[in-house]
Amino acid sequence: MKGGSVFKKIIYSSYFLAVIPAILVICFLTPLGTRSRLQVEQVDKASSINVYEDLNSDSISEVVRSGKGLPYYHILVLNNDMQVYDQWNLPDSINLDMSDFFFGNFNHNKYKEIYIFTHKDDSLFLNINEFFDPKGIKSNHIYITKIRVINGKVTSIIWPAGFFDTNGDGKDELFFSIQTGFGVEPRRIYSYDIVNREVKTSPLTGVITQFPKMFDADGDGRPEIFGLTGASGNSKTWFPFTDWSSWLMVFNDSLKLKFPPVEFPGLTNQLETEAYVKDSFKGYVATHITGSADTSVLKPRIMIFSLDGKMIRERLFSDLGLKPYSNIVVLKNRNTDRIYLVSNNIIELNNNLEVIKRVNSSFNSAIRTYKVDINFDGEDELLIYSQDEKKLVIFNADLQKIAEANLKGTEQIFRFSHYSSKDHVSKIFLNAGGGYGYFLMLKSNYYYYLGYMVYPGIYILFLAFIILIKRINTLQVVQKESLNRRLVTLQLQGIKSQLDPHFTFNTLNSIASLIYLEDRHLAYDYMNKFTQLLRGLINDADRIYRSLGEELEFVTAYLDLEKLRFGAKFNYEIILGAGVSQREQVPKLVLHTFTENSIKHGIMSKTEGGLLKIMAEKDKDYLILSVEDNGIGRAKAEGQSTSTGKGLKLTSEFFDILNQINKKPIRHFIIDLHDEKGDSLGTRVEVWVPVED
Numbered sequence: 001m002k003g004g005s006v007f008k009k010i011i012y013s014s015y016f017l018a019v020i021p022a023i024l025v026i027c028f029l030t031p032l033g034t035r036s037r038l039q040v041e042q043v044d045k046a047s048s049i050n051v052y053e054d055l056n057s058d059s060i061s062e063v064v065r066s067g068k069g070l071p072y073y074h075i076l077v078l079n080n081d082m083q084v085y086d087q088w089n090l091p092d093s094i095n096l097d098m099s100d101f102f103f104g105n106f107n108h109n110k111y112k113e114i115y116i117f118t119h120k121d122d123s124l125f126l127n128i129n130e131f132f133d134p135k136g137i138k139s140n141h142i143y144i145t146k147i148r149v150i151n152g153k154v155t156s157i158i159w160p161a162g163f164f165d166t167n168g169d170g171k172d173e174l175f176f177s178i179q180t181g182f183g184v185e186p187r188r189i190y191s192y193d194i195v196n197r198e199v200k201t202s203p204l205t206g207v208i209t210q211f212p213k214m215f216d217a218d219g220d221g222r223p224e225i226f227g228l229t230g231a232s233g234n235s236k237t238w239f240p241f242t243d244w245s246s247w248l249m250v251f252n253d254s255l256k257l258k259f260p261p262v263e264f265p266g267l268t269n270q271l272e273t274e275a276y277v278k279d280s281f282k283g284y285v286a287t288h289i290t291g292s293a294d295t296s297v298l299k300p301r302i303m304i305f306s307l308d309g310k311m312i313r314e315r316l317f318s319d320l321g322l323k324p325y326s327n328i329v330v331l332k333n334r335n336t337d338r339i340y341l342v343s344n345n346i347i348e349l350n351n352n353l354e355v356i357k358r359v360n361s362s363f364n365s366a367i368r369t370y371k372v373d374i375n376f377d378g379e380d381e382l383l384i385y386s387q388d389e390k391k392l393v394i395f396n397a398d399l400q401k402i403a404e405a406n407l408k409g410t411e412q413i414f415r416f417s418h419y420s421s422k423d424h425v426s427k428i429f430l431n432a433g434g435g436y437g438y439f440l441m442l443k444s445n446y447y448y449y450l451g452y453m454v455y456p457g458i459y460i461l462f463l464a465f466i467i468l469i470k471r472i473n474t475l476q477v478v479q480k481e482s483l484n485r486r487l488v489t490l491q492l493q494g495i496k497s498q499l500d501p502h503f504t505f506n507t508l509n510s511i512a513s514l515i516y517l518e519d520r521h522l523a524y525d526y527m528n529k530f531t532q533l534l535r536g537l538i539n540d541a542d543r544i545y546r547s548l549g550e551e552l553e554f555v556t557a558y559l560d561l562e563k564l565r566f567g568a569k570f571n572y573e574i575i576l577g578a579g580v581s582q583r584e585q586v587p588k589l590v591l592h593t594f595t596e597n598s599i600k601h602g603i604m605s606k607t608e609g610g611l612l613k614i615m616a617e618k619d620k621d622y623l624i625l626s627v628e629d630n631g632i633g634r635a636k637a638e639g640q641s642t643s644t645g646k647g648l649k650l651t652s653e654f655f656d657i658l659n660q661i662n663k664k665p666i667r668h669f670i671i672d673l674h675d676e677k678g679d680s681l682g683t684r685v686e687v688w689v690p691v692e693d
Contacts, residue, residue, distance in 0.1 A: 014470060018463035025458055036375070038394065038403035041439040048437030052419040052429050053103045056132040057110040061420045064114065066094050066101060075101060075114060077131055080422045088129050091141060092118035098147075099158040100415065106163055106172040106194050111136055115174065117158045122149045124156070124178075126192060137194065144190065144199055148180045155181040161189070161212035164223050166253045171195045175225060175253075177212045184235045187243075189225055189255055202255040206235035206243040217250075217275040218282055218307050224258060225251040226284070228272045231264075246271040248286055248309060259309035264288050266297030274330040276304070277337050278351055283307050285339055287328040300324040302341060302353060315353040321345065327369040331380055333397035342369050342384060346399055359399045365389055372416050374403075375442045376426050385409060394442075403442055410434040511564075526564050529557045544658070548616060548623070549582030555591045555614065562599055570603045570610025577617035584623050586689050587658060587666065593651045594627040594685040602631020602683055618691075621664070625687045633680030634672055664690035 010016055043050075052061040055077070062085070063078040072089040079085060094116065101116035111133040118125050124144045130136025147156035157179040163172035174192045189202040189209055212227040229246045241247050241261055246269045248262035264271055268291040276285040284305045290297050303314040317326050326343040339349045344364070348356040361367070365388035371380040374394055381402065382395045387409055394403040412433030419427045419439065428440040511530065515523045533554065552574060559572050576582070591614060603610035613628040631637070652668075659665040667688040673681040 014463055014466045017466050018459055022455075022459040022462045025462075026455055036403045036442045036444060038392075038405045039439075039441045039443050040405045040407055041441075042407070043437040043439065045435035045437075048431060048435050050429065050437065051101070051415065051431070052417040053112065054418075054420060055103070055112045055114070057112075059420055059424060060422050061418065064101065066096065066116070068094070073118070075116065075129070077114075086131070088114070088131070090116070090118055090127055092120045092125050092127075094118055095154055098154050098156060102160050104163050104172070104174065106174065107137075108170070108172075109133070109136075113137065115160070117144070119147060119154060122146050124158070126174075128194065139194075142192075142197065144192070145178070145186050145201075147178065147186065148183045150182060155183070156186070157210075159210060159212050159227070161225055161227075162214035162223070164214065164253050166191065167193070169195060175212070175214060177209045177227065179208045179210055181232070182234055184239060187235075189251055191253075191255060200255055202251055203240065203257075205241040205249075206239035207241045207247050207249060207261075208232065208243065209249065213275070214253075215275040217277070217284065219277075222253050224275065225253070225255075226273045226275070228270060230271075231267050231269045233267045245269070246288070248273060248284070248305060250284070250309070258307075262305070262309050262311070264298060266290055266292050268292045269297060272328055274328060275337075276330055276339065279336070281351055283312070285328065285330060287326065287341070289325055300326070302328065302339075302349070304351070304353065313353055315349075317341070317343075320347060320355065321358075322347070325366070327367070329369050329371060329382055331371060331382060331397050333379055338397055340382065340399075342367065342382070346382075346384075346395065348399060357399050359395075359401075362393050362401070362404070363389060363391070368414070370414060370416065372428060374428055374440065376418075385414065387411060405440075407432065407438055408434075408436050410436070526561065529560050533557045533561065543588055545585040546588050547582060548580070548584045548586050548625075551586055551588070551591050552582065552614070554589075555595050558592060558595065559599075559612070566604070569606070569608055570599070570612060572612040572614065575613065575615045577615065579618040580616045580623070584689075584691050586623065586625065587654065589651075590687055590689065591625060591627060593648070594687070597648065598627055598629040598631060598683065598685070601637040602629040602633070605632045605637065606630075619688075621690060621692075623689045623691045625689060626684055628673075628682065628684040630682040632682075634670070634683055635680065662690060666690065 049065050051064045053064060054060065055062045055064075060080060063080070063082065065076050065078075067074055067076060069089075072091065073094040074090060075088040077085045077088070095118075098119065099117035101114055103112045104115060105112045111130050113128050113130045113136070116127050118127055124147045125140075126142040126144055128137055128139045128142070130138065147154060149155065159177045159179065161175040161177060163174055165172045167173075171194060174194065175189065176192075177189045178186045180187055184204070184206055186201075187206065187208050188204060189212065191200045192198070193200075207229050209227040209229060212225055214223040214225050216222060217224045226249065229249060230243070231246045232243050235243045241249070241263075244267060245263045245265045247264065248271060250258040250273070252258055270289045270291075271286055272289075273284050273286045276283055284307075285302065286305060287300070287302050288298055289300050300317040301314050302317070302320075304312045306312055317324055320341065322341055322345065323343040326341045329340045329342060330337050331340065332338075341347050341349065342361060344361060345358055346361045347358045350356050361384060363384060363386045365386045367384050367386050370383040370385070372383050373379060374381045374383065379397065381397075383392060384395070385392045390406055390408050392405050392407055393401060396402050409432035414433070415431040417429045417431075419429045421427075426441075430438045430440055432438065508530075511523050511526050556574070563570070595612065595614065598612055603612060609630070611630045613626075615626045615628070617624045617626075655666045655668060669686045671684045671686065673684055675681050
């Protein structure tokens with residue numbers, strides 16, 4: 001029993017009751033901020049084209065930019081203070097829509113090279129400059145292949161893939177792909193042997209490999225090459241692997257196919273491929289997206305393939321609650337790969353394509369995704385940008401939002417580069433296109449942990465609310481009990497006032513006189529009325545209300561006893577108006593108090609002809625009870641009476657207490673009646689009792 005009492009005491013305590021709603025609210029709260037604050041510094045339009053790279057391994061980034069002078073295009077290299085190291089002039093045209101410059105270190109020394117593709121008419125050239133090494137490679141105008149030019153406009157795009165030493169000479173080859181619109185040549189993956197100045201290509205196909213990636217998917221120490229393929233429908237169907245379909249297509253570093261390509265028919269379809277290594281599994285994960293109105297093509301889905309191109313499992317985007325256009329991202333985290341799909345939500349999937357985690361992406365519009373090591377911890381973060389919403393959001397591999405910022409960008413693919421100042425302050429530089437450039441730096445949000453104060457704050461608010469409700473409830477109970485005690489007191493005082501010794505003795509004397517006069521029947525009748533009166537007082541002692549019929553019955557018994565005492569000195573009438581039901585509930589003694597007062601102070605001062613009228617009428621939601629006498633009036637009665645008016649005071653107080661409980665108040669009025677000359681004609685008391693319909 002003691003344990004049960006303690007348990008009840010705990011669960012009914014305010015401290016425990018506040019826990020439940022506080023936990024429910026906290027569970028549905030959106031994040032109260034991020035651990036990091038993204039500091040965004042916008043640069044001027046001229047600086048927005050800068051790219052930052054540490055070319056000489058001194059841990060300080062150089063500034064690299066391209067431009068056009070007379071007569072040459074050039075690459076300019078500057079230090080942190082924007083002082084020029086040197087300028088690399090190029091004889092051919094730089095077209096940043098065709099190819100931007102990039103960096104590598106093919107000979108694995110302390111100096112990086114700058115690479116840029118240029119063109120002259122339809123001829124594509126590679127240019128390499130190991131800028132800070134006086135003995136390093138400086139090669140211009142290396143012919144690669146013919147590219148597509150229509151009406152003087154280049155329609156080819158070069159996508160760098162990476163570097164790898166294929167022939168084992170200690171020097172890496174450069175790998176890249178060429179995308180061509182409105183034609184087929186050249187649609188290949190290329191490698192260039194910088195030492196031997198030799199170009200190798202993959203077999204000619206109708207397929208474009210965009211955004212090529214190099215990754216050792218099978219763990220043999222040599223990379224595979226793959227990317228995004230799209231069904232643009234530009235080539236003839238007789239080409240191998242027509243671009244009227246998208247294809248799962250993987251090459252080795254010798255630019256030979258690893259397995260027969262897997263076809264996904266349908267115009268405007270896209271297939272994006274990522275390497276995926278998880279535990280003992282090695283293979284590929286791919287997403288198939290369709291923009292075609294052809295309902296016979298495959299629906300958007302995600303698939304896992306083995307190293308030899310066999311599909312292991314798949315799931316539709318619709319089954320995952322995602323929009324048809326969802327981006328796939330594979331992040332390496334703690335030496336294992338993690339799969340994410342990004343659209344209206346971000347979901348993480350396991351090897352079985354089951355949802356591990358789902359969070360809101362914070363976007364309602366088209367987005368682009370990027371993988372960038374924004375905090376320089378050696379692992380990439382997931383960056384999501386919406387041009388429509390002009391918002392950049394950063395998530396870590398655990399899908400925790402670590403930063404958010406508003407910035408303007410274009411549809412151009414963002415370019416990120418690592419900036420390290422001479423003071424060794426590291427930032428990410430973002431070229432967002434259209435003259436928009438930003439330095440991004442994550443800083444600790446020192447106010448983040450203050451957000452946790454919201455949680456105890458929520459608990460304290462609920463605790464204070466519950467304590468307040470309990471206090472109000474306690475006060476209401478105390479007030480109610482006080483009213484009840486006062487009502488009981490008033491009831492007892494009312495009973496006491498009705499059992500006035502003078503009235504009781506006079507009544508008994510009157511009954512005794514009847515017995516003496518041997519009028520036994522009348523004496524018995526009046527004795528019944530007296531006992532009825534006493535029984536009504538005692539039986540209704542604990543009642544506040546009773547029916548109008550019971551009240552009239554009590555008053556009638558009282559008036560009959562008074563007539564026994566005073567004989568024909570007065571008469572009375574009881575009149576019920578139309579629609580009045582004797583079942584209406586009225587306060588106990590509401591008529592008796594005023595009836596007694598009228599007889600005692602009004603009618604008894606007359607020698608004869610006294611008349612008392614008791615009336616009940618219905619007026620909408622009120623019952624109007626009136627007691628009217630033709631006595632001497634209140635003015636004369638005050639001069640003759642020795643009464644303290646205690647009965648009227650008790651009645652008024654009784655009504656005041658009831659009005660604290662009732663929705664509508666009980667109202668009562670005492671009206672002096674006069675004739676045209678102003679002489680008193682008596683008194684009328686009206687009591688307006690609210691009744692329910």
